[in-house]
Amino acid sequence: MTPTLSIRGLTQIFGETTALDDLTLTLETPGIHGLLGRNGSGKTTLMSIIAGLRRPTSGTASLNGMSVYENYQATTEICIIRESGDTTAEWSETITEAFALASDMRPYWDPDYAKRLLDLFELSEKMKVASLSRGKRAQLACTLGLAARAPLTLFDEAYLGMDPPSRYAFYDALLEDFMANPRLIVLSSHHIEEVARLFEEIVIIDSGRLVLHETADRLRGRGISLTGAATTVDALATGARLLSEKSLGPTKSVALYDAPQSLVADARRAGVEVGTLPIQDIFVHLTGKSERTAP
Numbered sequence: 273m274t275p276t277l278s279i280r281g282l283t284q285i286f287g288e289t290t291a292l293d294d295l296t297l298t299l300e301t302p303g304i305h306g307l308l309g310r311n312g313s314g315k316t317t318l319m320s321i322i323a324g325l326r327r328p329t330s331g332t333a334s335l336n337g338m339s340v341y342e343n344y345q346a347t348t349e350i351c352i353i354r355e356s357g358d359t360t361a362e363w364s365e366t367i368t369e370a371f372a373l374a375s376d377m378r379p380y381w382d383p384d385y386a387k388r389l390l391d392l393f394e395l396s397e398k399m400k401v402a403s404l405s406r407g408k409r410a411q412l413a414c415t416l417g418l419a420a421r422a423p424l425t426l427f428d429e430a431y432l433g434m435d436p437p438s439r440y441a442f443y444d445a446l447l448e449d450f451m452a453n454p455r456l457i458v459l460s461s462h463h464i465e466e467v468a469r470l471f472e473e474i475v476i477i478d479s480g481r482l483v484l485h486e487t488a489d490r491l492r493g494r495g496i497s498l499t500g501a502a503t504t505v506d507a508l509a510t511g512a513r514l515l516s517e518k519s520l521g522p523t524k525s526v527a528l529y530d531a532p533q534s535l536v537a538d539a540r541r542a543g544v545e546v547g548t549l550p551i552q553d554i555f556v557h558l559t560g561k562s563e564r565t566a567p
């Protein structure tokens with residue numbers, strides 16, 4: 273059964289810094305969901321609270337109605353893999369020991385799948401955790417996170433240090449394993465274009481506040497580009513939310529957010545090329561300061 277993650281009015285204050293600001297969010301659809309935000313936006317703080325590792329200043333995070341903080345019953349359903357790795361690896365001398373610990377701590381642990389992932393990443397059980405390179409340690413952490421098969425799995429920039437082929441191998445394994453074992457997976461990443469294809473829903477936070485939560489498909493449909501004769505493009509874009517514009521001689525290209533469907537039809541009739549914007553571009557504009565309304 274896919275769990276329901278419910279976050280209500282979550283606020284985390286560190287001295288002068290408000291890391292999370294009255295954040296409310298529900299995740300209940302099985303899927304790989306993206307948690308996106310700029311540096312310092314509060315992603316790690318939010319994931320730590322969801323995993324029951326930190327008590328928030330105020331508000332609650334609950335899984336299937338159970339508060340997660342210091343709640344063993346709730347936290348056995350959750351696995352968090354952080355940039356720094358996984359605790360079962362940190363506490364172990366060898367990968368064999370890390371697997372034994374994971375088997376004790378993780379009720380859904382799949383030892384055969386863990387071994388297959390080791391082969392995928394060219395790791396071996398005899399290896400000593402402390403002597404692994406940063407990228408290899410990240411591969412081990414992702415192996416532990418995937419094979420834990422926790423109903424709620426959190427990957428907080430877990431890929432850091434991995435080279436591109438290893439990252440893509442991880443994304444493929446994640447998607448394949450999710451299809452075979454649907455559950456709630458939340459992934460934070462700054463490599464948005466690499467991971468966007470995996471996402472079912474996207475959550476964007478900025479300065480600890482929720483900016484957006486919607487399906488990846490809907491978000492993709494919200495950003496369009498128009499390319500054509502400058503005067504026609506300008507006329508079409510008048511009054512729309514303009515994200516960026518670029519001119520090349522008589523040709524102009526604009527990126528628009530939340531344009532009405534009628535505008536797309538008008539553009540096609542006028543011979544203007546209509547495209548969709550990559551999620552990364554939409555993210556940059558929603559969390560940057562560059563958006564304005566076309567005159």
Ligand SMILES: Nc1ncnc2c1ncn2[C@@H]1O[C@H](COP(=O)(O)OP(=O)(O)OP(=O)(O)O)[C@@H](O)[C@H]1O
Pocket residue numbers: 286287289290291309310311312313314315316317318
């Ligand atoms: N233990 C702490 N003590 C004081 N301030 C903290 C602590 N942890 C986080 N912060 C602050 O809270 C804010 C949110 O930090 P957080 O690590 O959650 O952001 P993030 O979105 O994960 O960032 P990044 O993408 O750079 O990893 C930042 O301003 C950070 O400096």
